[in-house]
Amino acid sequence: MVLFSAIIFIFGAVIGSFLNVVIYRVPRGESIITPRSHCTKCGKTIAWYYNIPIISYLILGGKCKYCDEKYSINYFLVEVLSAIIALVLFMKIGFSLEYFLILAMFYTLLILSFIDLEYKAVPDWILLVVVVLGFSCVYNDFLDSIKNSFIFVGAFVMLDFFITFYIQNIKSKILKDETLKTQRALGEGDLPIIAVIGALLGLTSGMVAIFLAALFAIIPSIYNNIKNSEKQTAFIPYLSLGFFVEYIFQISKVIL
Structure with missing residues (x-):
């Protein structure tokens, strides 16, 4: 049960990473599919190992690895909230x-x-x-x-x-x-x-x-x-x- 709950939490965090893309791009009229995640300042594509939900934000101190641009705390909050929502709903409703x-x-x-x-x-x-x-x-x-x-x-x-x-x-x-x-x-x-x-x-x-x-x-x-x-x-x-x-x-x- 603990292992499955951990999987649900990780699943929620991963979905949260995608929700961040939607939140940022939809109001700007941009595609949510392409291009890949990139720094909005320097434009460099973010490597997958710098784009791990929750963990990468904490390790990088909320900054772009390439240009030190400060990321909004909202990116971190969305991933955490997404993970919590997935886990809490699972505990209430089940699969x-x-x-x-x-x-x-x-x-x-x-x-x-x-x-x-x-x-x-x-x-x-x-x-x-x-x-x-x-x-x-x-x-x-x-x-x-x-x-x-x-x-x-x-x-x-x-x-x-x-x-x-x-x-x-x-x-x-x-x-x-x-x-x-x-x-x-x-x-x-x-x-x-x-x-x-x-x-x-x-x-x-x-x-x-x-x-x-x-x-x-x-x-x-x-x-x-x-x-x-x-x-x-x-x-x-x-x-x-x-x-x-x-x-x-x-x-x-x-x-x-």
């Missing part, structure tokens, strides 16, 4: 078709999370992949799952309307900040993920996942306020984290 569907869904959410952190916008086609994978994982009454997803999306559309109205028409006047007049509470990319959360977790568990997401998002929001930063907080990473934590630990069954 099955459901495992691979759920794993693919959370990997797609991982991609969206890091793209959202960088660009505050995500490709629609990747959101569609999440929706397809999410609804493929529904094993209860499918119509109930559809109903729950509609309830969640409808509730958050109304919530977005009221909070956005407050930000644009009240907060902007109080703070005398013209930039707030175009700011929205939720991004359009949040809604498909909220729909999947409602469909997979149901109303009660889904609400706990959303609450956790809001709780996680408070920390960077407070930090930005303290720093007087105009940087908006990307919500997809925290939605995904809240979703994952509730899916794994089912906190709703403990507190409700």
Whole structure:
């Protein structure tokens, strides 16, 4: 069992290396197949022994072997998180078709999370992949799952309307900040993920996942306020984290 868990962890890290390619290249309109992994500064192809997931980053100190260009810590984080997700889901679900569907869904959410952190916008086609994978994982009454997803999306559309109205028409006047007049509470990319959360977790568990997401998002929001930063907080990473934590630990069954 320990050996198999180690294999799953390594498998997850290897997939994480590929997810890094997707996260970097898709927003730039580049192919995720060719060319091979290379340094974005000096352009040299990275040899396989300098491209071992997790290990190479640590050994090289997060720098390019050829030009000492500092790599983003995100490369390391994606590989570690990918490995952890693979292992934790395996321990919860076991080796099955459901495992691979759920794993693919959370990997797609991982991609969206890091793209959202960088660009505050995500490709629609990747959101569609999440929706397809999410609804493929529904094993209860499918119509109930559809109903729950509609309830969640409808509730958050109304919530977005009221909070956005407050930000644009009240907060902007109080703070005398013209930039707030175009700011929205939720991004359009949040809604498909909220729909999947409602469909997979149901109303009660889904609400706990959303609450956790809001709780996680408070920390960077407070930090930005303290720093007087105009940087908006990307919500997809925290939605995904809240979703994952509730899916794994089912906190709703403990507190409700």
